[in-house]
Amino acid sequence: MTIKINHIAIATNDMGAGVHFWGELMGLPLDKKRIVEDEGVEVAYYRAGDAHVELVRPIEDNGVQRFIDKRGAGIHHLCLEVDDIAATLAHLAQAGARLLNETPKQHPDGTQFAFIHPQSTGGVLIELYQLPT
Amino acid sequence: MTIKINHIAIATNDMGAGVHFWGELMGLPLDKKRIVEDEGVEVAYYRAGDAHVELVRPIEDNGVQRFIDKRGAGIHHLCLEVDDIAATLAHLAQAGARLLNETPKQHPDGTQFAFIHPQSTGGVLIELYQLPT
Structure with missing residues (x-):
């Protein structure tokens, strides 16, 4: 089994400040920015190497x-x-x-995901991803 | 300028639980585990792709x-x-x-590092690394 970091998600109420810091100051390339109605969030994905910093508002x-x-x-x-x-x-x-999803859920692009409760990980909410093949 | 994630540091008072989760359950390879007297911490580095999960006790x-x-x-x-x-x-x-280090500090291996205050990053304590060439 190989495991790699896919993304770090940062919660914010101020997308403008996040865009300023990650995009303008740090200069990370913006891969996508959109509203996800189903989850009630706006997200912005900044590329950092082969991983992403994801802003979630x-x-x-x-x-x-x-x-x-x-x-x-x-x-x-x-x-x-x-x-x-x-x-x-x-x-x-x-x-x-303690799993928040006992079986994987699926994003529209085919990515399967599930969350592990912080209680079982030393205080870190962990999302697992399996990318579509 | 290229930017990539070097590591995610997780603070814990229970290194045994961290070793159990990251090493045994998730199966990440342990790269090193040691006491850093100068900083008053025990650290364990688990490899995740080309980045690391760092436990800090x-x-x-x-x-x-x-x-x-x-x-x-x-x-x-x-x-x-x-x-x-x-x-x-x-x-x-x-x-x-707001920078916690205005000029870089240096680890014994030559890695230069500095921290950015969470106030300027949307609540995330960010460490910058420049690896030795």
Whole structure:
């Protein structure tokens, strides 16, 4: 099994400040920026090597907004790419890890994803990704 | 200028749980694990693609321990590799960013590093690295 960092997601209520810092000051290339209605967020993906910094701005009162209300803006989750997400989830479940998704969900582009609860990871919300082949 | 993620640092008071999760459950290869007396921490570096997940356990009452006391265990900082850290710091300072190190410090292996205050980055403590050539 190979594992790599796919992205770091940063929760913010100020997309303009994020765009200023990551795009203008740090000079990272913007890959895409769009509203994801289903999840109630605006996202912006900045490329950093073969990974991304993802800015996430809640556009409704959802989990990302509650995260910001509780802890302030900052890193929301770490996303790791795995080869076989179903096998990884089964392995983690068998070891007693607390999963937020017991089976993978799927993005429109075919990427499968699932979250592991911070309680089982030392305080880090971890998203797993399996990219479409 | 190219920028890539060098590592994600996770603050913890329980290195055993971190080693269990990242090493045993997720299966990431351990590159090194050691006490850094000067900084009052024990660190463990797990390889994830061409980046690392770095576990940091305070062994005295320092900034990492205060972070855990305040926010709980979890992601402490994001480290980005840059080509020219002095130029990046000068550029950030000119733009009014709050730097924790105005000039780079140096690790024994020659890596230059400096931190940017979360106030200027949308809540993320960012470390910059320039690797030795």
